[in-house]
Amino acid sequence: MKKMIQPEFIQLYATASSQRGVFQVIADIAIENNIASSADEVVKGLQERESQSTTGFQDGFAIPHTQSEAITKPAIVIVRTETGIDWESFDDKPAFFFLSLLIPKEEAGTTHLQALSSLSRVLMDNHARQKFLDAQTNEELAELVEQAITSREDN
C-alpha cells in the first residue's frame, strides 16, 4: 500500500492565520501531490465537517478531515501554522497543529480507515503529541506519523 504520509504532505511553517487559510493550504498540498482533483472540493468538504462540530481538541491540535469524491487517494496532510488560530477547541486554546485526514468517497478497504483511527487514538496520548511537536523536519514528523498508524494496538 502506498504510504498515506510522506514528507511532501507536510508544511511546518505555514503562514495561514484563519480557518479558511489553513484549509486552503491543506487543499493546495493535496493538489500538488495528486491526492485530490479539486482544491475547492477539499476546502468545501473540510468546512462542512467543521460546521458540524469542531475538530480541534487540545493543546493546539486539530484534525480537520473529510471524505470526498474529489479525493483520489487516502492521505494525511499536516500543516503547522506560525500563529494560533481560534478553532473552538475543547480547551479554548488556539490551534496551530493540523493533522488533516483526507479520504476518498469510495474508500472500500478498511485498512486506511483503521490506520486513521489508530492515528486518532495515538493523538490522545500526551507523550505522543509532545513528540509530534518536537519534530523538527518533515521527514522526522512523517516517520512519527507512520509509526502511529502502523503500530495498531488492539483492544
Added chain:
Amino acid sequence: MVRRKIVAATGCPTGIAHTFMAAESLKKAAEEMDIDIKVETHGQVGIENGLTEEEIREADGVIVAADKDVNTERFHGKRLVEVPVARGIRDPKTLIKQIVNEEASIHHVKGHTVKTETDDSKKDKIESVSKGKKNIIHSIYKNLMNGVSHMLPFVVGGGVLIAISFLFGIHSADPNHETYNEFAAFLNKTGGLAFSLMVPILAAFIAESIAKRPGMVVGFIGGLLANDGGAGFLGGIIAGFAAGYIIILLQLLLKKLPQSLNGLKSIFLYPLLGIFLIGVVMTPLMVPVQELNTSMMEFLSNIQSTNPLLLGIVVGAMSGFDMGGPFNKAAYLTGTALLAEGNLYFMAGVSAACIAPPLIIAFATVFFRRYFTKEEQNAGLVNFVLGSTHITEGAIPFAAKNPIVVIPIIMLGSSIAAVLTYMFGVQVPAPHGGFLVLPVVTGAIKWVFSILVGSLVGAVIYGLYRKKIANNLPVEE
C-alpha cells in the same frame, strides 16, 4: 481490590476520528482510575470491539459518547451516562465518576418499564450483596475521598485566614491583650469558623458517599458531635461511616413501608430517626474521649522530666496521631498548663511536633511533585504557610486519605522534631504562632533545625509511599 467494570460505546457522524479519540480518551482515564473498561466503537468501518450481552450485564454502568445512534436499547436497566462524543474526548473522568459514584440514572427503555420495579430491585439487591463483599476496601477509600475532597477548601481557606491573623501578633485576636487588633480578630474568627466545619464536612460527605443525601444530613450532625466532643478528624471519620450505615440500615428496616410513604421517608423519617440514632451512637463515644484526654494530660505531666528521648517520642506521636483530636489536644493543653507553671521546655517539643505534619506534606508535594494531583500540589504549598504558623490541621486532608499509612509517617516525623527539640533544650514561651514567635524562642535556630529534620524525614518516606502507590508513574501531566 476488585476493579469496577464499565462498558462504553462511542460514535460520530463521519466515524473517522472522534469516535476513536473518545474511545482512547475513556480508556486512558479508566486506566488511571484503576477501572476496567471496554469501549465499542461505531466508526466508518462498522462496529469494532463490540460489547457482548454478558459484558453489559456485568458492567457497573454504561457510557455512551456518541453523536449517532449506538443502539442504547441494549442498556436497559443499567446506569447510563449519555453525552456527545466531544464530552467523551474532553471529560472522560467526569463521565466515569458518574458511574462509579452511582450518580447516573438507570436507563429505562419504553416497553420494558412494566416489570422494571421488581426486576431492578431484585437485581440491585443481588448485585449489592456480592459487590459489598468484593469492593469493601475500594468503597471505604472512595467514601473517605469524597469526605476529604469536600473538606479540603475549608482547611485551606480557614487555615490561611487564621495564619494571616497571627501576622498581627499571636494574641491579636484576644480582646484583653495589648496587641488586640479588630481586623485580626475578625480574620481569626472567620477562619476559625471555617475550621470548625472541617470535621462536620468530612463526616457529612463520607456519609453522603455511602447513603446520598439522607446520609449527608446525619453525617453532618455526627461530625458536629465529634467536633464538640473534641474527637478530631478521626472521630469525624467514625461519625461519617456510622451515619452512612445508619441510613443504609434504616433503608432496610423501612423497606416494608408502602410505596406511598416514600416522600415521607426522605423528608421526615430518615432525618428524624437518623439524627436521633447518630446522637445515640456518638454521645457515649465522646465520654471516653474526654476521660482519655484528662488521663493523658496527667500522664504527660508526670513524665515531663524524664529523658528527652522518651518524652519526645511520646509528645511527637501524640501530636502527630490525630492532629487536633484528643491526643494532640492533650499534649497541647499539657504544654500550655506547664507553660503557665514556668516550664518553657515542654511546649517547645509540642510546638515542634505540631508544626512538622503540615511541613511533611508540603515538602513531600514539592520533592515528589509528580505523584500528587494538581489539587494536592496546590494544597501542599498552602501547608508551608499552615505549618510555619502551627496550624497542624493542614495535614489532615492528606492523612485522611489513607490514615493507616500516613499517620504513622507523620507521627515519626513529629517525634523526630520533638526529640531533637528536647535534646537541644529549646525554650518556647508562646503556646502558638509557629515560626512567628521565633524572636522570643531560646535556641531558635536549633528549634527550626529540629523541625526541618523531622519534616524532611517524614516527607521523604511519605513521598516514597506516594511514588509506590502510583506505580512510579506521574499522577498527572
